[in-house]
Amino acid sequence: MGLVIVGSVAFDTIETPVERVERVLGGSAVYSSMIASYFSPVQLVGVVGEDFTGQYRSILESKGIGLEGLETVAGGKTFFWEGRYGEDPNDRETLVLELNVFEQFKPLLPEGARKSEWVFLGNIDPEIQIDLLDQIEGDAHIGCDTMDFWIKNKPEKLRELLKRVDTLFINDSEARLLSSEPNLVKAGKKILTMGPSIAVIKKGEHGALLISGDTVFLTPAYPIEEVKDPTGAGDSFAGGFMGYLASRGNSDQKTLKKAMMIATVCASFTCEKFSVESLEDLSREDIEKRFERFSAMVSL
């Protein structure tokens, strides 16, 4: 059973108080696909420019990620983001944002992926997310991420999208913004009235919570010794979560709880190195081992 992921494929220039890396692989679809590939076959749907050369493709291909849905625009330039983190990794400033080939992007889902039962819409314009959903045949479980920019600037499209979403991934400040509700449990419950049956609220270094029906499930973040680069942590969280659900073929309560813990572990790896570096060398066994350690840290 495979997972279809649509989202941004990007070059990122990232500055932290101790280091700077230029034009490294990034984007919501990249992080989420790479980590999900440890659990499930993945097909990535996105767009890049001619500057997205073979070396980048091969990083994705080495994880077995299907790139049939990755369009290359002749003469185009890949989406570019430059950002800077402060001493507190939550302080992030966007310095440059160039949409480039994303400005005109219409996703095209490969024929073989249309009947997929698991779909993740990485953070991207909700109109593109809807475009992709329209190509899904049958009754897929739809996971979706979004951000404050879309909540503020495309609220109607986002509301239309949410009616068709099963699991919404959203960070704490965005959950408050979307629901007008400061208390996160109440915010999650309000989000459930907008369409999703599962709300996953991400709190960065403070963990995450899941609200679904009467279920509330809480996970602290996995304590890592040093956060080197938090870029993509949220995408890795969602990718790990969706990849795990796809691998189990269901979303019952027990699977959702384990997915929350798996997702937490996945996000922790991403933060330990720049860009997708730690996701390249990872093994499924590394994930399992850290999951076991994490279980012991949170269970009696």
Next chain:
Amino acid sequence: MGLVIVGSVAFDTIETPVERVERVLGGSAVYSSMIASYFSPVQLVGVVGEDFTGQYRSILESKGIGLEGLETVAGGKTFFWEGRYGEDPNDRETLVLELNVFEQFKPLLPEGARKSEWVFLGNIDPEIQIDLLDQIEGDAHIGCDTMDFWIKNKPEKLRELLKRVDTLFINDSEARLLSSEPNLVKAGKKILTMGPSIAVIKKGEHGALLISGDTVFLTPAYPIEEVKDPTGAGDSFAGGFMGYLASRGNSDQKTLKKAMMIATVCASFTCEKFSVESLEDLSREDIEKRFERFSAMVSL
């Protein structure tokens, strides 16, 4: 097996964005004793003025708390604190602080409590905490809370004290201050080199972590619908933790983990009402029920 608690007994005037209460019962020893009394016999050691009338004593006595060690200074006034919370309950401003009878306080441990095996030193001047320790006979498990004021203003006395402490309760910013280490796991490990064998770092609404030897244990906060008054949450956390250890008569790894979860639940009750109001009406069954709900929220 009983628990001895020394700390402040106070009148608090508390203002939140929605309500203001005047001269209500407060203080580290009050909150921690009241919640600990649900688990273990408690003897409170502290000092009050003549204004601490029978109505306040009877709140403590109704919980079976031993007040033989609560000194009343003739003509004196009870410790007074006035504070204001912002929209974010973490924003707390101290408006008035009157030490009053605390200025000259020398704790006197009742004869019958000197052989106690469980002692909690609530947040208070480390010199008073040491004074109390000097009266303990035998090998007690010493829990201790402190705050930034003592870390900054009495660092030597605090270091002297820490050498004799088993479990240190400390909040996240204070753990960073004490250890000069921004990463909380590293901060906890550094604190273990100062004397305590167990470091419990409290993160308010973001939960808590325990570091002891190779053990790291993480708890999210219990999600309550509305934080009415966070005053005393940290004291209730420590009181619940120490009361549970005393009731079990040990501090092995399994007991410590359960104590963290019990403590989290205890702190959540305190925040739901002003002052000690919710601790007055509570039953042991209420605590157990919420503990069961909390377990389901964090365990697979």
